[in-house]
Amino acid sequence: MLDNLTQRLAKVMKTLRGEARLTEENIADALREVRMALLEADVALPVVKEFIAAVKEKALGEEVIASLTPGQALVGVVHGELTRLMGAAHEGLNLATQPPAVVLMAGLQGAGKTTTVGKLGKYLKENLKKKVLVVSCDVYRPAAIQQLQTVAEQAGVEFFPSTTAEKPEAIALAAVDWARRHYCDVVLVDTAGRLAVDAAMMAEIKALHGALNPIETLFVVDAMLGQDAVNTARAFNETLPLTGVVLTKLDGDARGGAALSVRHVTGKPIKFSGVGEKLSGLEAFHPERMASRILGMGDVLSLIEEAKKGLDEEKAMAFAKKLKSGKGFDLNDFKEQIGQMRKMGGMAALMDKMPAQIAQAAGQLPAGTEDKMIRRVEGIINSMTPAERAKPELIKASRKRRIAMGAGVQVQEVNRLLNQFEQTQKMMKQFTKGGIGKLMRGMKGMLPGMGR
C-alpha cells in the first residue's frame, strides 16, 4: 500500500516510453495513480480534485527531458505543485507589536495544544531570548491547567496560575495584564480543545480572541487527521482570523495529507511542526519535505540534516579523506558508522525518513530487532583485535571461533557480519563514485532479512 508514487507511476508509464510529451491521453491513468496516492495519504478529496486539475494543466505539453521517463517528469510536476501549494519558505512568528505579544492557540481535543505551548515557549526563550508567560484557559478538562504548569516548569518559562472556577476571558486578560506589568515579551494562551461544530465553544474562543486581540492565532492540527481536516479547518478559519498553523505528531508514520488540506482551506502558512514529546521537538516547517512525505518518497533531506547534526565534523572529514584516497574502508570505520547511526536516533528514526520502499522492507523485521542487531554487531567487532579490525581478511576459522566466543555468539553470526561488511565496503566504493542515490540503493543490502 505504501508504494512509492514514482514506482507506481513507472508501472503506468511503461507503455509510454519514447513519447516526447505529456498529453491528455497518456497521463489519464497516471493521474488516477496520483489521486490514489494522495487519498491514501489522507488528503481531503475536494483538495485532491482541485490539485489534480492544476497538475493536469501544468503537465500537459510538458516536454519529457531525455534522461527522464514520463513518470519521473510527472512526479516532478506533482512534487513541485505540492511544494508550491504548501507555501514557500519557512515563516516564523510575527512578534512585532508593543509587548506583550499575545499568541492564541486553538484546535481540536488532543491535537497537542498544551505540548505545543511548552515547545513554543522553550523555543522563544532559548532561540529568540524572549521573556515568555504561558496561561491556560482550559477550565474544562480535568488537570489541564496542572499539565501546562508542569510543561512550563520543564520549558523554564513563567506560568500564570488559573483555576477552573474562572472564566477563560478573565483568566487571559489578567495574564496579559500581569505580563505587561512584569515586562514579558510574549504571552502564550492555551485553550481547551473544541469541536468545530460546538457552537457554544466556538463562540467562547471567538470572544476570547476579541478580548485579547492576539497578534498570532495559531491553529494546532494533528498530522494524522483524516478527510475531515477540511471541515474542521474551514470552521476554525471562519470563526477566527487564523495567522498560522502548527502541525503536530509528525514523528508518527502518518503521511500527513492533512497538512495539504488545511493549508488549502485556510490559506494560512504552516509555521511549525511538532515532533516527539520532548519540549525540544519543534521544527520549522519544510514544504518540500512534506511534499515528499505525502507522496511516500521519504524525507531524505531531513535525514541528511539529521546526519549532519549527529556527525562529528572532524571525523567525517578524516573519513571522507580515507575514502577518497581509495584506502579501504575497514571494520573500525564500520563500527564508527554504527555509532554515528545510534547518535542519529537508531535505525528506527532513520528508517522513518527513508523512502517507503526501504522503510517497508525494514518494517518486516519485528520491532526493535534493528537496534538489538546493531548492539550485537558492535559486540562482535569489539571482540576483534585491532589488527583484525584493520585487515578483516586476516580472520580465518580459528580467529572466527575466538571472536564468536568473546562476543557470546555463534560463528555463523561472525560470518554474517563479515559478509555484510564486505557488501558495505562495496557500497562505499560505489558511493565515492555515485553519490547518495546509489548509496540509498546500497542500503538495502545492509540489513539481513531485507529484500535484495
Place this chain on the structure above:
Amino acid sequence: MFGFLKKKGGEAVSPPADPAATTETPEQSLSWRERLFGGLARTRAQLGGKLKTIFSRGKVDDELLEELETLLLTSDVGLEATQHLLDALKARAKKDKLETPEAIQEALSQALAELLAPLEQPLSVDGHQPYVIMIAGVNGAGKTTSIGKLAKYFQSQGKSVLLAAGDTFRAAAREQLMTWGERNNVTVIAQDGGDPAAVVFDAISAAKARSIDVVLADTAGRLPTQLHLMEEIAKVRRVIQKADASAPHEVLLVLDANIGQNALAQVKAFDKSIHVTGLVLTKLDGTAKGGVIAAIARQCPKPIRFIGVGEGIDDLRPFVARDFVDAIFA
C-alpha cells in the same frame, strides 16, 4: 425515502441485534439510540443529502458508482474498503435488478452492515475477578477521558472499579485520572513518577486484596514509530501477566474518529506489541464519520467495543453495527 430504510432496518434487525441493550431497560436503550442518532446527526446531514441526490438516479451506473466512491472516500473509508463496498453493490445490482433509489440504498447499507457486523462483540467483564483492562493509544486519542467514562459505565452495571494511573510520562496525566476517580468515586492507584508497569502491578494487587471487579489500566500515549515506547508498553503487558496469569483480559486500543488511514497502521502496530483485543472509537460527535472502521473491518478486523459520540460521561457506549449504519444512513 429514508424513512423507508429506517423502518425496514428497525423492524428486521433491531430486536436480535441488540444484545447489549437487552441488559438495560428499554427506556435507557431508546435514549442511547437517540443519543447516537443525535451525535451522528451532522454525519447524517452531510451524507444524507448527498446520498439522496446520488440514489435518485434510480439505477446503478458508472456515474452513481463514482459519486458513491467519492462519498465513501471522504468518509475516511479508504480505497480498499470503498472498492469492496462498491463491488458488493454492483454484484447485488446484477443479481437483484436494483431499480429504485430505496433498493440501491438498502443494498449499500446492507453491504456496510454486513462488513461491520463481525466487529460487533460487546465486552463482558464477567468470568474473571479482577477483570483487567489495559488501555493504549496514540497521544491525544482520548484514553484517559475514555477511562473516566468506562469507569462510570461499569459502575452503572453494578461492578466495582479501580483505576491505575499508568501514564507516568505526560504532565498532569495522573491528576487528570484522579479527577475522574473523584467524580465517579473510584479509587485511583498512582505513584509519583516511576515505572508504568509498577503502577499497574500495584493496582492489580490492590484490586485482588479489595476484591474489585474491574481494573482499568491507563498508559501514556505513544506513536507506533517510537519503538522504545512500544517496547515499554509491551513490558507493561508482561508485568500485568505476572500479576495475574490470565490477565490482561482485554487490551483496548483507543482510536480518534478524526484520524485518517493511519488508524490502520496504529491498529497493526499496537496489535503487534500488545495483542489488541478490542477498539474504542472516540470523538464521533464532530463532523468526522468514522468511516475508517470499514477499512479496519476489511484489513485488520478487531471488535469495536465502544464508541463515543459526545462529551457527556454517558456518551460512551457499546457498538451496535446496525444502529451505527442506520444512524449514518437513516
